[in-house]
Amino acid sequence: MIIIREIIGAELRKRRQDQGRTLREVSGDAKVSLGYLSEVERGQKEASSELLSAICGALATPLSEVLSAAGHQAASQELQLALAGRVQAAHILAA
Amino acid sequence: MIIIREIIGAELRKRRQDQGRTLREVSGDAKVSLGYLSEVERGQKEASSELLSAICGALATPLSEVLSAAGHQAASQELQLALAGRVQAAHILAA
Numbered sequence: 370m371i372i373i374r375e376i377i378g379a380e381l382r383k384r385r386q387d388q389g390r391t392l393r394e395v396s397g398d399a400k401v402s403l404g405y406l407s408e409v410e411r412g413q414k415e416a417s418s419e420l421l422s423a424i425c426g427a428l429a430t431p432l433s434e435v436l437s438a439a440g441h442q443a444a445s446q447e448l449q450l451a452l453a454g455r456v457q458a459a460h461i462l463a464a
Numbered sequence: 465m466i467i468i469r470e471i472i473g474a475e476l477r478k479r480r481q482d483q484g485r486t487l488r489e490v491s492g493d494a495k496v497s498l499g500y501l502s503e504v505e506r507g508q509k510e511a512s513s514e515l516l517s518a519i520c521g522a523l524a525t526p527l528s529e530v531l532s533a534a535g536h537q538a539a540s541q542e543l544q545l546a547l548a549g550r551v552q553a554a555h556i557l558a559a
Contacts, residue, residue, distance in 0.1 A: 432466045443528035
């Protein structure tokens with residue numbers, strides 16, 4: 370199953386790290402706790418829509434860019450799952 | 465502020481209606497309550513990642529397509545907000 374919070378969290382972490390900024394800096398700018406931002410980035414907590422907007426604002430990144438990047442990443446994962454399913458089916462047929 | 469749950473909810477509702485299916489049918493297939501699905505579609509409740517996957521599964525729609533469509537919609541809203549801000553700034557300068 371594709372878990373959107375993991376994909377969006379990884380995307381947010383990547384953008385923060387690309388900017389050379391710390392969790393402390395971005396959480397301060399977004400007015401969320403450092404622990405919360407860290408959990409969101411690791412896909413362990415669902416960010417509410419309002420906090421996701423605040424985090425994108427702190428990263429000076431349009432929400433649309435994060436969503437589109439997440440869409441591409443999800444498509445890549447879906448393709449991998451589909452291919453893995455096809456390989457498994459081929460093995461069952463060949464057995 | 466762009467509210468992602470409203471954008472994703474509208475996208476899910478559009479896809480369900482395009483398929484000519486009722487809230488009852490899709491909520492049954494997704495194993496979520498009808499009231500919950502209705503609130504998600506109207507942007508009144510944040511769907512967890514797991515339930516969003518279940519709803520997409522019930523709609524036979526890849527999550528990646530919903531995310532990408534949401535990204536386009538968010539970009540459109542961001543552009544409208546930016547243009548509205550520019551018009552407002554022009555009015556202030558002209559006053």
